[in-house]
Amino acid sequence: MTPTLNLTINGTPQTIALDDPRATLLDLLRERLGLTGTKKGCDRGQCGACTVLVDGERVNACLSLALSQDGKHITTIEGLAEGEQLHPVQAAFIAHDGFQCGYCTPGQIMSAVGLIAEGEAGLDPERVREGMSGNICRCAAYAGITEAVLEATREMDTAAERKSA
């Protein structure tokens, strides 16, 4: 019997037949669904390139068994922008040069979105760096990444205030 799983991916509910239980969420996204924005780096939970949001929380897709995610809401880098309107974290990474080669960038951005939602780092650069330590950048664009996360945090705080005013 081929197991099936239901996932809501970037807001769209999908029913997926999975003939091999070994697929990780990362493999499912990249190989079956063509969502190649999520990157495979180490494939062992050490580099963070595969970071996605599961029910709003950042996790390593490479260490998430796809079948175990049945019923979950998944957000990938492809689901952040609204049309041509970049997500504030995406815009801040461009404004602050938060990358060089770009391979780790989708994972960095998804991790930053998760970090800002957690609300514990705030505008403290040390807490931002610690909170982003699960994402390796071998080009070492860390200074720009930290600046980008701080600016996106400020931007999203202001937007939230505007909304509540």
Place this chain on the structure above:
Amino acid sequence: MNRFDYVRADSLGAAVGAEGALLAGGTNLLDLMKIGVATPERLVDISRLPLDWIEEHEGGLRIGAMVRNAQIARHPAVLARYPALAEALLSGASAQLRNAATTGGNVMQATRCSYFQDPLSPCNRREPGAGCGALGGETRNHAVLGWTEGCIATHPSDMCVALAAYDAVVEIAGPDGRREVPMAEFHPLPDATGAGPAPLAAGEVITHIRLPDAGGMARHARYVKLRERTSFAFAIVSAAAALEIREGRIVTARLALGGVAARPWRARAAEQALEGQPATGDSFARAAELALQGARPSGDNAAKIELARRIAVRALERAAAGTPERLPALPASVFAGDDNG
């Protein structure tokens, strides 16, 4: 990765006695499967078991086995009354892993001994009777207490070190009923020829971790962890300390060490020596001596003994100084300014 059958256990009754490897967050098991160290024929997915909350229990807390590490670390009652547990958790892994890894999985995680993780190296833990590749090898992550020629691996958890210090109890459900084991004794020490017995019998499932009332230790508890980099690294040595202090004297003391043995190492002789003594550096230095009594290098790692003494003293000093209102930006770091100390 080998092929396997996948089943989901939706109730504890379905999980207890089930044949196969238990899958919760997957952060350790899937990794071991990818490198060929774990080769289960069947995975029993217990991640949906209704054991995912933290409740008040007789003045303490009862933590379900499926609670994620991040949930414990940010729980208001944990931060208020068991801050060394929160600090230990936040000093381990990455935010992504802490969001996925469960309480039960953290307890059950495998050693990070690189010889255990390499299927081409002999390993008594992986294959009883095969020998130990770590003897004479690279041993900075290996034991200096409670080891034998059979196995010199350490348990890598930070969480368990704090839990052991807090006198936590592991609740287990099995085919023959329920039992409980103190956290400090849950992980077996190695015997003469190997890693010793498995902590869980076939078909058993960890259901909860119970924390007794922290009493007067609530705001005098810290975790300190020495590692090769300040974030996202396993401990070379670590220490959890909790104190109850009245009028400058120690009434109750708790001290457990990490990175030094196959289990979190509860230093009971050190605790007894501290009780009734002034909360000063001299008392802490004597306690650290006692904590490392009987320690011996298992390879080229004698430095760990002195490092563990110093980390124990540091944890006791910081506990005596009082837990800061908010945990430091770099949890458990040894590179800390005044606001961390």
